[in-house]
Amino acid sequence: MKTYTYTEKKDTRSGFGAGLTELGRKNKDVVALCADLTGSLKMNQFEKENPERFFQIGIAEANMMGIAAGLTIGGKIPFTGTFANFSTGRVYDQIRQSIAYSGKNVKICASHAGVTLGEDGATHQILEDIGLMKMLPGMIVINPCDYNQTKAATIAIANHYGPVYLRFGRPAVPVFTPENKIFEIGKAIKLNEGNDVTIAATGHLVWEALEAAKELNSLGISAEVINIHTIKPLDESAILKSVEKTGCLVSAEEHNYYGGLGESIARVLVLNNPVPQEFVATNDTFGESGTPSQLMKKYGLDSDTIIKKVEKVIARK
Amino acid sequence: MSVTQLNNLTTQVRRDILRMVHKVNSGHPGGSLGCTEFLVALYSEILTTNKQFEMDGVNEDLFFLSNGHISPVFYSVLARSGYFPIEELNTFRLLDSRLQGHPTTHEGLPGVRIASGSLGQGMSVAIGAALTKKLNNDIHLVYSLHGDGELQEGQNWEAIMYASANKIDNVICTIDLNGKQIDGPTDDVLNMGNIKSKFEAFDWKVVEIDNGNDLESILKGMKVAKSATGKGVPVCVLLKTIMGNGVDFMMHTHAWHGKAPNDEQLKIALSQNPETLGDY
Numbered sequence: 001m002k003t004y005t006y007t008e009k010k011d012t013r014s015g016f017g018a019g020l021t022e023l024g025r026k027n028k029d030v031v032a033l034c035a036d037l038t039g040s041l042k043m044n045q046f047e048k049e050n051p052e053r054f055f056q057i058g059i060a061e062a063n064m065m066g067i068a069a070g071l072t073i074g075g076k077i078p079f080t081g082t083f084a085n086f087s088t089g090r091v092y093d094q095i096r097q098s099i100a101y102s103g104k105n106v107k108i109c110a111s112h113a114g115v116t117l118g119e120d121g122a123t124h125q126i127l128e129d130i131g132l133m134k135m136l137p138g139m140i141v142i143n144p145c146d147y148n149q150t151k152a153a154t155i156a157i158a159n160h161y162g163p164v165y166l167r168f169g170r171p172a173v174p175v176f177t178p179e180n181k182i183f184e185i186g187k188a189i190k191l192n193e194g195n196d197v198t199i200a201a202t203g204h205l206v207w208e209a210l211e212a213a214k215e216l217n218s219l220g221i222s223a224e225v226i227n228i229h230t231i232k233p234l235d236e237s238a239i240l241k242s243v244e245k246t247g248c249l250v251s252a253e254e255h256n257y258y259g260g261l262g263e264s265i266a267r268v269l270v271l272n273n274p275v276p277q278e279f280v281a282t283n284d285t286f287g288e289s290g291t292p293s294q295l296m297k298k299y300g301l302d303s304d305t306i307i308k309k310v311e312k313v314i315a316r317k
Numbered sequence: 318m319s320v321t322q323l324n325n326l327t328t329q330v331r332r333d334i335l336r337m338v339h340k341v342n343s344g345h346p347g348g349s350l351g352c353t354e355f356l357v358a359l360y361s362e363i364l365t366t367n368k369q370f371e372m373d374g375v376n377e378d379l380f381f382l383s384n385g386h387i388s389p390v391f392y393s394v395l396a397r398s399g400y401f402p403i404e405e406l407n408t409f410r411l412l413d414s415r416l417q418g419h420p421t422t423h424e425g426l427p428g429v430r431i432a433s434g435s436l437g438q439g440m441s442v443a444i445g446a447a448l449t450k451k452l453n454n455d456i457h458l459v460y461s462l463h464g465d466g467e468l469q470e471g472q473n474w475e476a477i478m479y480a481s482a483n484k485i486d487n488v489i490c491t492i493d494l495n496g497k498q499i500d501g502p503t504d505d506v507l508n509m510g511n512i513k514s515k516f517e518a519f520d521w522k523v524v525e526i527d528n529g530n531d532l533e534s535i536l537k538g539m540k541v542a543k544s545a546t547g548k549g550v551p552v553c554v555l556l557k558t559i560m561g562n563g564v565d566f567m568m569h570t571h572a573w574h575g576k577a578p579n580d581e582q583l584k585i586a587l588s589q590n591p592e593t594l595g596d597y
Binding site: 052053055058060062063064065066069070071072074078093096097098101103 | 372373374375379381421422423430431432433434435437438439440441442443444445446447448449450452453455471472475476478479482483
């Protein structure tokens with residue numbers, strides 16, 4: 001079993017900021033828009049280096065989405081930046097009509113997703129955004145796991161023509177993705193080989209899955225860990241190939257059960273190879289104030305919960 | 318185009334609108350008829366456009382229809398301006414058509430650059446396209462059309478505030494002031510007060526066209542609007558129109574906002590607008 005270590009913890013939003021800065025230097029068509037959260041989204045460097053290509057919209061997210069759609073007409077590649085809550089639910093119809101249905105090349109970049117936003121509480125902790133975005137025809141949905149992967153994903157989506165939802169977060173989390181690993185949209189990454197169970201995780205839960213696998217190994221359970229950074233399009237063959245071997249799966253995400261990665265995987269399993277599946281996700285609830293680690297524990301989004309769900313799913317085989 | 322040619326085109330577009338909505342017994346004739354002169358004038362005399370339609374619209378003027386429900390007039394004017402064959406107007410609102418109930422880019426209809434129908438989104442899009450024109454050093458203008466009832470959507474006011482703060486002076490946003498919306502007069506549904514004062518309070522230049530169903534008034538007013546661009550302020554045209562214009566029983570009422578004429582009503586309506594350039 002491969003052991004993953006890390007030398008530092010960094011926030012995924014800084015990975016986005018670094019990726020955007022690099023894009024600003026390499027691709028003159030890239031423009032960025034922000035709704036009064038430039039510092040939180042780490043867009044300052046892009047703004048500093050490219051003032052003419054940065055648009056401060058103010059606290060007006062609906063207008064931001066519409067302006068982004070318009071900016072594509074004439075060849076620009078707009079990246080919008082605000083919190084995940086204000087990037088999706090608040091502007092769903094603007095995204096639906098002016099971006100998704102209109103087929104516009106807009107990159108919706110969303111920070112502070114999930115409960116790990118922390119102390120601000122449930123008004124800002126969206127746990128429904130993956131569902132909202134994956135339901136839009138043609139929308140790509142990406143939830144990278146660490147700083148390096150978020151940076152690479154930010155750079156990669158500029159080369160994909162069409163609307164993309166890129167979801168990342170606020171807390172510092174272990175950096176274990178190799179620095180120069182190229183991000184391939186829709187191609188899941190097998191992090192650990194295993195025979196007894198597949199753990200398919202996305203975003204912040206990928207590290208928790210690796211921690212769980214380590215612990216499970218000491219208990220004599222061989223877990224295969226797959227990083228599903230792209231929720232749509234889902235790498236169905238990677239999932240099916242893995243469960244062919246392991247015979248069961250646990251999905252793990254910082255999102256509601258309803259509408260999340262787990263449901264997308266369940267659909268693939270039901271249609272192709274209906275093995276038992278357990279879900280690590282929030283249980284149709286809003287979040288609350290607290291530290292990220294307290295909230296991950298309370299809402300069952302940690303390695304302990306993954307281990308429990310693994311034991312349960314193996315028993316169901 | 319001569320005045321006679323413009324008048325002929327206007328009458329023919331009216332016939333198209335009436336026949337399109339009658340055929341499928343659905344669609345929005347009222348606002349379409351009210352904006353017929355404006356769109357005919359815009360596409361015949363005001364916009365500078367390239368011969369071949371391309372989504373990016375580089376080095377040409379752009380137009381966005383925000384109040385997408387008046388798609389019949391938009392489709393007719395686009396077809397009669399050469400964007401697609403007029404015969405395709407036959408397919409309006411039918412299965413597998415590029416002429417959807419509300420305009421969309423999804424089916425690849427030339428001339429359409431954004432989907433609209435859910436109201437209040439077009440001004441933001443126009444501003445975005447105007448920003449790209451500035452980045453591309455493209456001196457052409459971005460035009461848009463909005464319903465007056467549509468101004469009740471809050472996103473417009475985000476866009477209006479943004480445009481003046483950021484000196485978006487290459488847009489001309491026209492408001493179709495017909496004073497009507499689905500549930501009745503705009504004053505009764507949600508009285509918007511003095512729209513001119515509101516735009517001016519947001520630091521826009523406002524140009525008024527008091528007879529928005531008169532081609533000469535439109536051309537004169539839009540010339541004034543165009544000359545007001547490039548001066549650091551966004552430009553708004555308040556176009557006073559009569560909903561249902563050109564068909565006596567459809568005028569001055571909101572009843573025909575989203576209702577098609579029956580066979581007998583179509584006959585009367587068409588008799589008031591005799592064929593000029595040939596029906597599709």
